[in-house]
Amino acid sequence: MKILAVEDDAPTLALLVSSLEEAGHVVEQAGDGQTGLRLARETAHDVAVVDRMLPGLDGLELVRQLRALGVQTPVLFLTTMGGISDRVDGLEAGGDDYLVKPFALAELLARINALARRPPLGRVETIIRVANVELDLVTRRVTRAGHVVDLQPREFSLLEFLMRNVGQLVTRRQLLESVWDFHFDPRTNIVETHMSRLRAKLNSDGGPDPIETVRGSGYILHADIS
Amino acid sequence: MRTYRDLLRSAGLRFALLYTLAFMVSVGAIGWLTVLAVTDALERQAQRGVDNEARALVDEFNAGGRQDLEAALTGRFANPLTHTRYVLIGADGHVLLGDAALLPYTRDPAGPAASRSDVPLTAARKLGDGSIVLVADDLTDVRDVEAVVTRAFLTALAAAGLLGLGTALLLSSALLHRLDAITRTAEAVVAGDLTQRIARTGSQDEFDRLAATLNRMLDRIGGLMVNLRQVSTDIAHDLRTPLSRLRQGLEATSHRATTAGDYRVAVEHAVEETDRILDIFSALLRIAQIEATTLRKSFRPVSLSELFHTVADAYAAPASDSGRTLVARIVEDAWVQADHDLLAQLFVNLVENALQHTPPGSTVGLELDVRGGSVLAAVRDDGLGVPASEREKVLRRFYRLERSRSGPGNGLGLSLAAAVAELHGGRLTLSDAQPGLRVSVTFPVALPIGEGVAG
Secondary structure, X not given: OEEEEEOOOHHHHHHHHHHHHHOOOEEEEEOOHHHHHHHHHHOOOXXXXXXXXXXOOOHHHHHHHHHHOOOOOOEEEEEOOOOOOHHHHHHHOOOOEEEEOOOOHHHHXXXXXXXXXXXXXXXXXXEEEEOOEXXXXXXXXXXXXXXXXXXXXXXXXXXXXXXXXXOOEEEHHHHHHHHHOOOOOOOOOHHHHHHHHHHHHHOOOXXXXXXXXXXXXXXXXXXXXX | OXXXXXXXXXXXXXXXXXXXXXXXXXXXXXXXHHXXXXXXXXXXXXXXXXXXXXXXXXXXXXXXXXXXXXXXXXXXXXXOOOOEEEEEEOOOXXXXXXXXXXXXXXXXXXXXXXXXXXXXXXXXXXXXXXXXXXXXXXXXXXXXXXXXXXXXXXXXXXXXXXXXXXXXXXXXXXXXXXHHHHHHHHHHHHOOOOOOOOOOOOOOOHHXXXXXXXXXXXXXXXXXXXXXXXXXXXXXXXXXXXXXXXXXXXXXXXXXXXXXXXXXXHHHHHHHHHHHHHHXXXXXXXXXXXXXXOOOOOOEEEEHHHHHHHHHHHHHHHHHHOOOEEEEEEOOOOEEEEOHHHHHHHHHHHHHHHHHOOOOOOEEEEEEEEEOOEEEEEEEEOOOOOOHHHOOHHXXXXXXXXXXXXXXXXXXXXXXXXXXXXXXXXXXXXXXXXXXXXXXXXXXXXXXXXXXXXX
């Protein structure tokens, strides 16, 4: 993937770039907002990672101008502080996701993947299939190998998010945000609890578990298990 | 310390002096008018006197002729007490009897006098034989009275001036004295002694009331300072512990670890410990940020009912896994003007607290109700509760009950919840659920606007 990284703190930028490159991405970097805006306009990127606080042209303004110019590159904001209205401000400026520093590298990569995978506007899916699991968004029915799996609404949402990001690491935080709309870290392992119930129901017919737990990070739904 | 210069510069003195000056001007004006009125009245009386006297002399002449008149005049000259003067002038214009100096006044009442005050009052009458009799009063008595009255008023004026000056000095000195007490206390506070308070006189006058208000202000500032100091100490203490642990772990690793596996485990531990420290930091920052926020531009109508369902739904499974029961009684369509993320965190914190601080087998209840203009939200449990004396304290940063000190958590959850409640115009209160604890938050109800109902 081609990623644009805009960050004014040089050590953070260097770490960001090397991590992204190590994960197999091509990275263009900018140390300030003006450069970032120029790069974003000149070439197309799959995802832009933009720090909120930048000298000169700040992150919010950069994205606002980018959107005004019609550039639709998905933007992931980085911020040092999860302020009260920071998230809302970021989304209203045209950002697509939001990550509070410090963050785990796996978290950043998972979110970049999720952003890049967003279906283009206008394409509406009604049924998602992964291996022998089928999820109907209209009837909200799930089957595995043709057998109906009876899921609670949140378990359904969990599975839907995993299926939309099949083969990719999905972090606990991503699930908390998309399934429960919780934009903070609760102490309780809500995700684990619901995930174990989902798995128990999904695998009740004795089939192999398609969900892999990545310790300390999250989960991966594999397509090659049936 | 107070000096004469302070006294001279004091506003009290200036006001008092101004007042004295105004008073003296009015006394002076009254005196001047009085002297004028008295003099006028006396002069009129004297005029009547000389007129009467002239008429009496004419009567004397008409009754007994020239001889009787002269006898009467001679008799009057002999009276040493009178200031009245007389002259009798023959038809040929020669002075027959009396004061020749009065001669010019028979032709012109103003006579040869240089000024009005020197003109004597006169009354002239022509007699049957062509002679003229003139009676004059040189106004000595009137001038005497005028002088006395004037002197009296000047004395009064001087006395008033002195009295005013004295009062002004006394008044401003008294004012300065009262203000000095306030200034001294303020100086002491500036110098760092926040325990100083302004002495009250108990008179309930404006100074006393000002002192009371300032004392209350100092109490408030003092409370905030103590709180701040406490928080700084707590932060230092609560961060030292995990930092020391981190350091010890790293030190031990550098001595003992030999394999890559050892190092990996050590690094994982270090990352976990660092995360805990960062969690404390971000919680503190968040509380500080929430407490400092007055701007509520991010507030939107939020369905508290929906939020409660989400929280109840999220925690039902973890609760039953840990042997507790989560029940919910949620009224529909309870809307508040709020920041969704903060409210979610508030109630998640409360539910997690309840689940964590109750023994297995307990029931935790989520309650949402709308009564009057308020949304009543509460989380209650049937656990051990919090003693009444501790209820205020557990809202403080880092404060933890003795029995839960060893458990997980950083003692910031309730502080954050309280700060969030306050930001939303609500108040978080702890009460006895008999048995157990009930934490309730009351919000002003917000009517959803536009599509808020459908969304």
